[in-house]
Amino acid sequence: MTASLVIEVDRDSVAMGDDVSSHAHSLAVEPGTALSVVLASAAPEIRARGWSWVADVDGRVAAVWSVDQGVRLLVEDSPVSAADGPRRIHFRYFLQIDPAWLYQRLAEGAVADRQALERDYRPIGDRRRDEEERRRERDSPARYLSAECTEALRGFGAEFDLHNDRMARFALLGSSMRVQRADTMTMTFDVTNRVVSSIRPVAVAECWLVAVTGRRMRQARGWAPVPDNPRIPVPELRPMGSGVAGTARWTTRGMRGDPVVQLTGDEAVLAYRLSANRSIGEIVTILSAR
CATH class of the missing domain: 3.10.20 (Ubiquitin-like (UB roll))
Structure with a gap:
């Protein structure tokens, strides 16, 4: 043998x-x-x-x-x-x-x-x-972001280039952002394809996204920044390893039913402190006030 x-x-x-x-x-x-x-x-x-x-x-x-x-x-x-x-x-x-x-x-x-x-x-x-994402956009009326979130983003100047059942891409003040589903997380990428946020559930991600765009809108119009005073208990953020070029990264502990939130950079953190435990309507009201 x-x-x-x-x-x-x-x-x-x-x-x-x-x-x-x-x-x-x-x-x-x-x-x-x-x-x-x-x-x-x-x-x-x-x-x-x-x-x-x-x-x-x-x-x-x-x-x-x-x-x-x-x-x-x-x-x-x-x-x-x-x-x-x-x-x-x-x-x-x-x-x-x-x-x-x-x-x-x-x-x-x-x-x-x-x-x-x-x-x-x-x-x-x-x-x-891109061809596959546009096919999905044509073939299905489903959209990843809610109508309320989409309306709020457009109100702050977002111009959508693509929006299907798993991804949204829009221009904002000369830059671009991409939001997409990744398993149970909603991930947001900036124009350099850097991950800015990874959040679960999607409703929390939508509130954060509205806060980011609203803060940028205020800055572009020369309005006074919104004070960093949440007034509502915000889930604790703790440091993660640094991202690209040493950019600070933060995460929640994800305990006791808290949302899972991972953020890169100070802008992302400030937007989360504003959006945490608030509705989209409340965030729009705060950021639209002169």
Whole structure:
């Protein structure tokens, strides 16, 4: 009886927390098995559509793997053997780069440099995502932000470019903001794609968003700033690690049913102190007063 060939398999971590435990394991295969079959058996257990992985076999780029397209070899589909191996397979995570595009680039001879390929793919990916978001906007009347929130934002000068069931994007005083659902959180991004806030539930996020836009409107019109005097108990914020360029970040403890609020920068904190435990109508009244 022919002894099995034991191959060491590992993969990149895909996010914080994914590296808590090792992904390394051993895979026993029968000599003579095609490399494509081995790679399919060794593929990452993360089955997310649109995610791409590059398989390195004994240090050589051998294939692109994805849930969408399976194994696409960049080398000959030769049988594995005890003499020739392989001994090690490592799957490198190439983010949400389209697997067909990635395979084509590598087949044409591009170096499997994730940073460089991600940079090349970004305009294509951005265009495709925008097309998908606009399709959702056309096909469904559902909108992520409530009518009350949308009206308040427009009243403070927001001009909506896109609004569907999971995302809103608008211009405000020459800048842009993007609000979108991420699992149970509502995340807000500024013009540089920096995360400014991540809040749950969405009603709390809407109040915060109205406070941010209203404060900016007052500043643009030269009105006096609203005093930083909440007068209503505000859930405690505690420091998190610094963000981009050392910008301070803050979070609530998320205890006793309090909202989960994560903020970046002083402006975000001041808006939260104003909006916490107030309704959209109350916030609009405060920020509209001369």
